[in-house]
Amino acid sequence: MKPFPGAVRSGALSHQTEMSTVTPANGLAFDAVIVGARAAGASLALLLARAGWRVALIDRASFPSDTMSTHVIYPNTIARLDAFGVLDRVMAHRPPPLYTAWHHEGRMFVAPHQPIEGRDWAICVRRITLDAILLDQARAAGATVFENTQVDSLVGAGTMADPVRGVMATTPGGPITILGTVVVGADGVSSTVASLVGAKRTRVMPTETMLYFAYWTGAKGRNTQDFFFEAPWVCAHFPADDDHHVITMNGPIAERAGIRNLEEFYLQKIQSIPALRARLEGATKVSRVLGTTRLEGYYRQHTGPGWALIGDAAHFKHPAGAQGIWDAFESSRVLADGLIAGDWMTRYPHWRDRESREFYAFSKHLAEPPGNEGMRRTMDILIQDAGLARRMVDVWARTSRPWVDVIPFIEGMDTVAGASIEAVLAPYEATPLDAAASA
Ligand SMILES: Cc1cc2nc3c(=O)[nH]c(=O)nc-3n(C[C@H](O)[C@H](O)[C@H](O)COP(=O)(O)OP(=O)(O)OC[C@H]3O[C@@H](n4cnc5c(N)ncnc54)[C@H](O)[C@@H]3O)c2cc1C
Numbered sequence: 001m002k003p004f005p006g007a008v009r010s011g012a013l014s015h016q017t018e019m020s021t022v023t024p025a026n027g028l029a030f031d032a033v034i035v036g037a038r039a040a041g042a043s044l045a046l047l048l049a050r051a052g053w054r055v056a057l058i059d060r061a062s063f064p065s066d067t068m069s070t071h072v073i074y075p076n077t078i079a080r081l082d083a084f085g086v087l088d089r090v091m092a093h094r095p096p097p098l099y100t101a102w103h104h105e106g107r108m109f110v111a112p113h114q115p116i117e118g119r120d121w122a123i124c125v126r127r128i129t130l131d132a133i134l135l136d137q138a139r140a141a142g143a144t145v146f147e148n149t150q151v152d153s154l155v156g157a158g159t160m161a162d163p164v165r166g167v168m169a170t171t172p173g174g175p176i177t178i179l180g181t182v183v184v185g186a187d188g189v190s191s192t193v194a195s196l197v198g199a200k201r202t203r204v205m206p207t208e209t210m211l212y213f214a215y216w217t218g219a220k221g222r223n224t225q226d227f228f229f230e231a232p233w234v235c236a237h238f239p240a241d242d243d244h245h246v247i248t249m250n251g252p253i254a255e256r257a258g259i260r261n262l263e264e265f266y267l268q269k270i271q272s273i274p275a276l277r278a279r280l281e282g283a284t285k286v287s288r289v290l291g292t293t294r295l296e297g298y299y300r301q302h303t304g305p306g307w308a309l310i311g312d313a314a315h316f317k318h319p320a321g322a323q324g325i326w327d328a329f330e331s332s333r334v335l336a337d338g339l340i341a342g343d344w345m346t347r348y349p350h351w352r353d354r355e356s357r358e359f360y361a362f363s364k365h366l367a368e369p370p371g372n373e374g375m376r377r378t379m380d381i382l383i384q385d386a387g388l389a390r391r392m393v394d395v396w397a398r399t400s401r402p403w404v405d406v407i408p409f410i411e412g413m414d415t416v417a418g419a420s421i422e423a424v425l426a427p428y429e430a431t432p433l434d435a436a437a438s439a
Contacts, residue, residue, distance in 0.1 A: 030056040030144070032339070033167055033180035035151045035193050038067060038127065039328035040311025041186030042134035046084055047336035049141035056178050057135070057143045058169060060150040064132035067188075068290060070213055070246050070319065071124045072098075072225060072238055074397035075116035077326045078123060080333075086133045093129050093241035097121035100393040101224040102382070103275060104375045109382050110224055111389040114399045122225060122397075124238040124246060126215075130325075148172050151192055155179060156306055158197040163306030182339065183307045186332070191313035194300050199309060203428040205297035205360070207318050207367040210256055212266055212291030213248040219283040221245070228273045232369030234320075235270055237279055245283070247276070250320060252369045253293050262289050295319060297363055299356075302349040310335055315356060317363035322396055330355070361424040362395065362402040365417040374416045381410050 032048050034041045037059035045057040061067075073081075081087040098121055101110045112120040139145050148171065155166035155177065166179035185193025194200075221239040228235045233251040240246050249269050259265045266289045271277050297317040302309055311328035334351045338344030382389040388409055394400035403421055407413045418424035 030054045030178065030180035032056070032182050032184060033178050034058065034143075034184045034186055035167060036186035036188060036191075036311070036313065037061075037063070037135055037138075037145065037147075038131045038186070038188075038311075039134065039325045040313070040332050041184070042131065042138045043080075043084065043329050044184060044186060044310060044332035044336055045138035045143040046134070046141050047332060048339065049138060049143045051336070051340050053339075055138075055143040056146065056180060057138055058146040058149045058151055058167070058178065060148065062147040063135050064128045066126065066128040067131070068292065069127050069324065070211070070236075070238060070248055070322070071126050071130070071240060071325075072122055072322045073125065073325050074122045074322070075113050075119045076397050076399065077329060078119055079117045080326075080329045082117065084134070084137060086137050089133050090123075090125055090130060090241075093125065094243075095123040095125050095241040096221055096223055096239045098123060098223060098225040098239065100396075101226045102229065102379070103226060104229040104379050105372070107379050107383060109379070109389050111382075111386065111393045113397050114390060114394050116397070116399070121223070124225065124240040126240055126242075126244060126246075129241050146171065146176075146178070149176070151187070154183060154193070154196045154307075158304050158307055160305050164197065164304075165306055181306075182344075184335070185307065185309045185313045186311050186328075188312045189294075189316055191300070191309060193307060194309055194313055197304055197307050199301040199304070201298035201300055203297075203299045203360075203425075205317070205364055205367070205428055207293075207295040207297070208253055209250050209295070209318070209320070209367055209369055210253045210291065210293040211248060211250045211295060211319055212262065212289050213246050214266065214285050214289050215240075215287040216245040216247055216280065216283045216285050217243055219245040219247075220279045220281070226275075228276055229370050229375050230273060231372045231375060233269065234370060235273055235276055237276060244286075245279075247280070248291075256293050295367065297360060297367070299352075302352055303345045308335055308344065308348065315352065317360055318367035320366035321359060321363050323359060323398075326398065327356075357425065358401055358403060358421050359398070361418065361421040364424050371416070374412065377412055378410055385409075 031053040033056045037057045045055045049055045099112045149169045151167045151169045153168045156164040158164045164183045168177050185191045226237045236248045238246040299315050310331040335348050338347040391400040391405045
């Protein structure tokens with residue numbers, strides 16, 4: 001392994017504090033300290049541990065536990081679960097394979113995906129299920145897991161002269177210092193690591209829509225994930241693992257202030273859609289309504305002396321794109337490759353810049369409420385053209401490209417989604433990805 005220039009190799013750590021310190025002296029020394037143990041952190045821990053790295057994986061949560069998400073993943077991400085060696089355990093929770101169905105003004109289409117490793121379907125696996133399986137697999141690969149452990153500060157300022165080389169954390173048993181050659185923030189949108197190294201949000205993309213959902217049991221399932229377009233609202237039904245169902249409500253943020261009782265509003269909204277109401281006859285809502293209006297997209301500086309960010313800590317976009325879990329896995333794969341090769345400081349941010357632009361631009365469209373006229377035109381075409389319908393749903397599986405495979409083939413879509421990636425992103429690209437952040 002190549003450490004960051006100037007970083008102390010873990011084999012030579014001798015940090016002393018008043019606190020308990022995890023060092024070679026008490027038998028534990030880490031090459032990587034990862035803060036956040038869900039999609040991004042657990043997958044990075046797994047990849048590095050498999051490569052023989054000594055990994056500390058820390059989370060303030062204990063597992064299994066839930067996190068805010070609507071949990072849909074596509075054939076690309078399912079293939080990654082297979083590569084991690086966890087797909088059988090995930091499928092043992094019986095998430096139904098799902099094709100994608102869109103419904104609008106009494107018309108619908110259903111489309112499979114282009115198969116990846118023979119699978120042309122999506123699944124919805126609640127994170128209470130998925131994250132615990134990933135964490136177990138990271139542990140089995142050799143990562144040392146610290147649950148119920150809150151990282152409060154860093155060892156090292158994150159400058160060239162004083163690179164980050166560990167974390168200080170609070171455990172149920174008291175404070176602890178855990179040292180490592182690189183510290184990775186996989187700690188989500190409100191990343192502690194990002195704020196401690198001063199990596200602020202850049203290229204912030206506002207959202208016009210909010211997203212709320214609840215869990216149900218006993219709903220009538222089909223092998224589809226269904227989107228009901230009721231402009232300017234979109235409701236959706238995702239049959240999930242262990243007979244749970246996620247029912248979502250996505251609508252204009254401007255209406256949030258006028259909603260006095262969110263639970264009541266949510267029930268009225270989903271009951272107003274006859275096909276959705278029929279699915280829920282005899283079903284039980286088993287959670288309160290969850291969700292948020294805070295869905296603006298952003299990037300943060302990805303790497304610095306002794307530290308890196310992955311998953312939502314590094315980059316976020318509107319969840320109507322359902323890309324967060326794939327992006328968490330991809331960012332951990334690319335960072336792991338870079339750490340092992342020793343070129344992570346440049347390889348990883350360059351990869352992000354190259355790979356994320358088109359979907360980030362498309363997220364702007366996904367963060368806007370749909371209009372009936374555009375939906376009518378889109379449905380007219382997609383109902384008639386099964387190949388194009390598949391290319392449309394494959395945007396979510398990252399096997400088709402919005403501005404190459406879809407938008408040019410739907411009349412008027414460029415006026416709604418934007419004429420080009422560059423045109424959409426121009427207002428947000430004043431700040432380059434790895435410039436000192438100022439937003
Ligand atoms: C409403 C909504 C719906 C979504 N739907 C989908 C979807 O359908 N499909 C999809 O792919 N993506 C979806 N996403 C996005 C997806 O949930 C995220 O992209 C994904 O959770 C990111 O994973 P992560 O590992 O980077 O971060 P997180 O899952 O946020 O995990 C971060 C972890 O860090 C821990 N942590 C934070 N700070 C500290 C600290 N100081 N010390 C110790 N631990 C700490 C937290 O406890 C947490 O466990 C949705 C997001 C939202 C908001």
